[in-house]
Amino acid sequence: MPDDIADVYRSTYPALVRFLYRKVWDAERAEDLAQEAFARALVHRPENTRGWLFVVAANMARDEARRAAREKRHLTLLKSEPDAVRSAPEDEIDADTQRTRVRAALDLLTPRDREALLLWDAGMSYDEIAAQTGLARGAIGTTLARARRRLVEAYDAGLEGGQHVARG
Amino acid sequence: MSHVDEGTLHAYLDGELPSDERTALEAHLGQCATCRQTLTEQRVLLERASALLGSTRPLERPAPPFEQLRRARQRSPWHVRMPFAWAASIAVALGIGYLFRTPEQLTPNAALAPPAGPVALRERAKASPVRQRQSARADKVVRSEGTASTDSYIGPQSRVRDVGAVAMNSSQLRNATPAAAEPAPSVIVSGAPALGAVRRMPVTTQWPVISRGTAASLLGADPVGLPGLSTRRIQRNPTGDGTVVVEQTLDSATVIQIFQRPATALASTDSSAAFTPRMLFDERDRAARERAPARLDRLARFVGRLRVEIAGPLSLDSLNRLLEQVEPLP
Numbered sequence: 280m281p282d283d284i285a286d287v288y289r290s291t292y293p294a295l296v297r298f299l300y301r302k303v304w305d306a307e308r309a310e311d312l313a314q315e316a317f318a319r320a321l322v323h324r325p326e327n328t329r330g331w332l333f334v335v336a337a338n339m340a341r342d343e344a345r346r347a348a349r350e351k352r353h354l355t356l357l358k359s360e361p362d363a364v365r366s367a368p369e370d371e372i373d374a375d376t377q378r379t380r381v382r383a384a385l386d387l388l389t390p391r392d393r394e395a396l397l398l399w400d401a402g403m404s405y406d407e408i409a410a411q412t413g414l415a416r417g418a419i420g421t422t423l424a425r426a427r428r429r430l431v432e433a434y435d436a437g438l439e440g441g442q443h444v445a446r447g
Numbered sequence: 448m449s450h451v452d453e454g455t456l457h458a459y460l461d462g463e464l465p466s467d468e469r470t471a472l473e474a475h476l477g478q479c480a481t482c483r484q485t486l487t488e489q490r491v492l493l494e495r496a497s498a499l500l501g502s503t504r505p506l507e508r509p510a511p512p513f514e515q516l517r518r519a520r521q522r523s524p525w526h527v528r529m530p531f532a533w534a535a536s537i538a539v540a541l542g543i544g545y546l547f548r549t550p551e552q553l554t555p556n557a558a559l560a561p562p563a564g565p566v567a568l569r570e571r572a573k574a575s576p577v578r579q580r581q582s583a584r585a586d587k588v589v590r591s592e593g594t595a596s597t598d599s600y601i602g603p604q605s606r607v608r609d610v611g612a613v614a615m616n617s618s619q620l621r622n623a624t625p626a627a628a629e630p631a632p633s634v635i636v637s638g639a640p641a642l643g644a645v646r647r648m649p650v651t652t653q654w655p656v657i658s659r660g661t662a663a664s665l666l667g668a669d670p671v672g673l674p675g676l677s678t679r680r681i682q683r684n685p686t687g688d689g690t691v692v693v694e695q696t697l698d699s700a701t702v703i704q705i706f707q708r709p710a711t712a713l714a715s716t717d718s719s720a721a722f723t724p725r726m727l728f729d730e731r732d733r734a735a736r737e738r739a740p741a742r743l744d745r746l747a748r749f750v751g752r753l754r755v756e757i758a759g760p761l762s763l764d765s766l767n768r769l770l771e772q773v774e775p776l777p
Contacts, residue, residue: 285513292510306505311771314516315749321516322752346746349763374502381503400500405463420463421454424489427496428453434499 287328288317291402295336298401302340303347304382312339330410333398384433392426399423451475451482456489651692651704654682659776662691669775671750672705678776693776703759703766705773710754746770 292313299309316336325331385393391412398408409416451472458464459472476483662670662681666689672678676695679702684690690708697703746767747756757770 288510288513288516293507296507297504300505301500301503309505310508314511317513317516318751319749378503381499384499396496396500399461400497405458405461418454420456420458420461421452423461424453424457424492427457427492430499431492431495 284317284320284324284328287320287332291329291332292317294401295332298333298397299336299340301382301385301397301400302337303343304378308343312336312343315339327410329403330407333401333403333411337394380434380437381430383437384430387433388426388429392422392429395419395422396426396430450479451485453485453489456482456486457493460486460490460493651682651684651694654685654692656680657683657691662693665689665691666707666753667709668752671707671753671755671773672776673703673769673772674774674777676703697759701760703757703761703769706756706758707750707753710749710752748773750774 295313295316296306296309299312300306303309303312313336316332316339319335320328320332323331385396388396391414394412395408395414398411403411405416405419408414408419414422455464455468455472459469464472476486657665659670659678659681662683665683670681670691670693672693672695676697679694679696682692682694684692688708690706693705693707695703695705746763747754748770749755750773755770755773757766757773759766759769761769
């Protein structure tokens with residue numbers, strides 16, 4: 280029933296964008312991928328639309344990351360271009376730095392811990408996260424506890440280490 | 448009751464502990480100062496982690512209307528990306544390049560022909576006098592190219608051109624002073640288009656040309672392409688694997704190939720088709736895929752039921768942006 284998907288769309292779209300954003304780190308791209316996921320849901324008509332969307336989105340983000348890795352060198356070359364005219368406002372720089380640090384910290388989590396954390400942050404329940412990740416429901420709390428601790432520790436270590444971690 | 452583990456405390460804080468366990472936990476917390484202390488610490492940790500994640504939220508924009516998504520699967524109107532202006536800037540860059548070409552340089556047809564003699568082509572490109580007129584900025588890029596690791600897929604010659612083309616489209620148009628901007632077109636016409644074309648364009652000269660109607664029936668959907676560009680021809684793969692290629696001209700010397708086939712014919716690489724929850728963490732599967740040779744190193748996306756790939760003598764960045772504009776042809 281397309282109306283069901285429409286409901287899910289209204290309730291889940293922002294969370295899916297957020298989830299994807301933490302994977303591709305590009306807001307527009309995250310929106311594109313989220314819309315793509317919903318469009319695929321319209322074709323596939325999965326039973327559990329919400330869960331299905333997050334799995335498909337995670338897969339798309341992973342494909343995206345691979346492609347991004349291939350293009351990384353290309354972009355590195357572009358970044359070496361002098362860009363003196365452009366100047367960002369202070370708070371934009373801060374937001375940028377902050378994002379880089381959190382991203383670096385997230386990268387240090389295991390894929391499983393990171394996935395559980397991002398799914399929780401996207402508004403999924405423990406039951407949904409369990410179904411999504413194949414983890415036992417009883418293990419979700421432990422997984423999230425570990426993920427949160429590592430995220431905070433990695434972030435703090437990144438701050439102490441200056442650029443060291445943030446760059447990685 | 449012994450001390451409570453962190454996982455249980457997080458489930459409690461998350462409001463996800465079943466009611467019987469919650470009751471037991473609260474009773475225990477009433478008696479155990481250690482666990483109360485731990486709970487406080489874990490709450491602080493949880494809030495910090497949430498705050499960190501919260502600090503990286505994307506700017507939240509309203510979702511495009513669902514009907515629109517269902518109807519066309521196109522970008523929402525407030526995604527102001529000006530596809531035509533962007534395509535035009537490439538066309539202009541290439542057009543300038545065309546004007547600067549010297550007579551001994553390759554003809555457009557040669558540029559798109561199958562790789563008859565890449566070495567000879569490269570020598571000619573190197574010998575091109577236009578090449579000598581590169582800007583200092585381009586030289587810098589070339590030098591950094593020299594120190595970078597090799598790329599098995601895109602040769603250095605085409606890379607120089609890639610960088611030039613992108614610079615033309617983004618930073619140069621925005622930032623450069625007139626004096627600095629002037630030499631940039633010579634980067635774009637450095638003779639590399641031919642090489643870029645030969646190396647990156649898959650050879651489809653032997654593919655039978657088909658009508659649009661035939662393409663639609665092969666694909667089970669309207670063929671897709673870039674809106675506003677003229678379609679040069681449509682061909683099908685002679686092996687009958689259902690692949691159709693739409694060739695469109697960006698300008699007189701630049702042809703973009705848009706490969707497409709029904710997504711169902713490609714179940715193994717359609718990430719949604721073989722859906723299982725465990726796919727997320729199947730490291731073995733991931734490793735196997737990464738070992739596979741990057742044979743199809745073209746960019747790809749799904750448009751409706753079609754898996755679409757794009758190829759052409761442009762940078763990956765540019766191709767990617769073009770790919771985003773692909774939609775069913777009218």
